[in-house]
Amino acid sequence: MDVTPILESLNEAQRTAVTAPPEPLLVIAGAGSGKTRVLTHRIAWLIDVEGVSPQGLLAVTFTNKAAAEMRGRIEALLQMPVNHLWIGTFHGLAHRLLRRHWKEAGLPQNFQIIDADDQQRIIKRLIKSLEVDDDRWAPREIQYFINAQKDEGLRPQHLDDENDPNRRQQIAFYHQYQEICDRGGLVDFAELLLRAHELWRDTPELLAQYQRRFRHLLVDEFQDTNAIQYAWLRLLAGKEGVPFVVGDDDQSIYRWRGARVEHIQQFQKDFSGASVVKLEQNYRSTETILDAANAVIRNNTARLGKNLWTEGGQGEPVRIYSAYNERDEAEFVIGKLRTWSEQGNARADAAVLYRSNAQSRVLEEALINARLPYRVYGGLRFFERQEIKDALAYLRLISHRDDDSSFERIVNKPTRGIGARTLEAMRSYARANSCSMWRAAGAVASNALSGRASSAIVVFLNLIERMARDTDGLDLHEQVDHVIQASGLIEFFRKEKGERGETRIENLEELVSAAKGFEPDPAEEMSHLDAFLSHAALEAGEGQADAWEDCVQLMTMHSAKGLEFPLVFMCGMEDGLFPHQRSIADPNGLEEERRLCYVGITRAKESLYITHAEQRRLHGMDSFAQASRFIAEIPDELVEEIRPRVQVSRPVHSAPGRRGRAGSVAPGAELGVRLGQRVRHGKFGDGVILNCSGQGAHAQVEVNFESVGTKILVLAYANLDLM
């Protein structure tokens, strides 16, 4: 057997991992150290050299995209298709299991997957229906609570209210939410994992069967597994399984989503024989960039400890630019981008990273002005679009009449005279009889209700039944095409004014194409329609179909994880923005922000620019901030500060209300107060003026005091000393 193709191009540590004996192994893989390569080569090694059948392998990735990429790479390496190899996300694999064993899992055969948006709608409706004082309960928080419990593997009955009425109510919401889902055959993302775990836990013979089949378990991005995923993995591994997990504790940035870095340590405890391999040689960045990243991350306490090194050269210093405000910052970035592009570099090799999406706007405006093509990552994905979800809701209702989530979504879209009152009647009937909205609709229609309302319902019920009949036996794409026509959705969006309606119709037509191109897994015994619906929920699709123009890449630092670019800008590096205000007080939160910063820095291969603004307009208010503490953590000798160009028209500070709001005197100006001015207050001590408003006797200032925080004071009474 010639193992050259698998082993050549691997360094010592990588080779150790790839060729490790079949025992539990933990690979700590620093940024740019060839993590994915180790994983794919390991799989190839197992199949080609160890003679493991592809069917005996289970590989888990973080995203669908990563899964597809990994399969491609393995096939390239082995020069053969590996269809029977299970590669997927935790959710994808759990879904597969639940489809196969729906009965044992206690699910209806045609259960539907709901996404976060569907979930929130259900919760909103639930809050309204329970007649609690709805102001106190934000749907988002309930949703967060429910998902957090599920991520920990906890059912409502496992939860103790701790005699806290607040918590008691949350648990009650969770309980009722679950009932709604169960009744409608709906499974949310966290539920996929939880059910799959319970399925194995409660059906030992099934577990044993899978344990026999999957001896080798390979996990990517291990630092981002949550409790239920880890528990699932441990169940499957049992005593005989051989887990091979790869992760980087310094790149764990999804704690807020239930991910626990601690699983890395837990892994070493649970699999006591596990060896550890560290990949510390970095093939991506210059030494300067790595040194900067190392210096920053060194400030975190809970680390396994590792130091990235490279054989690459010193490279350029990290450049830091202090902008006056966010527009100046954007101008600076665009200037550098233009030079980059003019020097013959690909625009797509440059990335502009920021902490939060809202920051992209100013950058985009500047890019448009400069006529530089760009692409923003993130945002609405194809299957998340309103019109697409509407169409899917019709399809789901055809497949599964009891799906209340879909029912509510489209019962009156397009409008067919089923208003709030009729809906309420149906809801209360459904609640009283613990039945689905579909059944309730039938009952309410024949019962006492205004003739108009009841005939409207009948029209709707007949419509769905007729669509189900008419699409029966058709090809998937014909079904989709029929439904978008017969539902009246196309007609409905045609009436929508402006370009928006047109785009929607185009998207619906695109949905037909997507259905045409959809190839269901022949191994799964679902109807094509159900397979398509699951696919739509599980894989929301790309944001924009990437017209592969050479574009500057804009994205959050989170979505930059796993990517690399020769030229990187990290923008908005200010305390309060990054680290974000909401994480700053909590040491755990701060460490996660620092890891995010580490991720950002290590995206850069050659050049790294870090920018911050002294003044930033955020939420419509001008505010001042210090440069991010992370900047100070980079040693001076790695840094080159870029002095602002002379002759730049510095925004006039004495008019902080922003230039020329015609006729109005800048608030505070008459009293000689300006934003950023340091002041002293008799009681509160020293502070900085953050904001001014009002005129004359009513003028107010917002002051951030060093000792007591932010206060709003009436200037006329505050007796501030200017300093």
Place this chain on the structure above:
DNA sequence: TACTATTTAATTTTT
């Protein structure tokens, strides 16, 4: 029921 005015809140995101 549809449109308009007002209020409110505002990380990060994949599944």
Place this chain on the structure above:
DNA sequence: TTAAATAGTA
């Protein structure tokens, strides 16, 4: 600032 949700009006 602005987007979205809610309340109020035609």
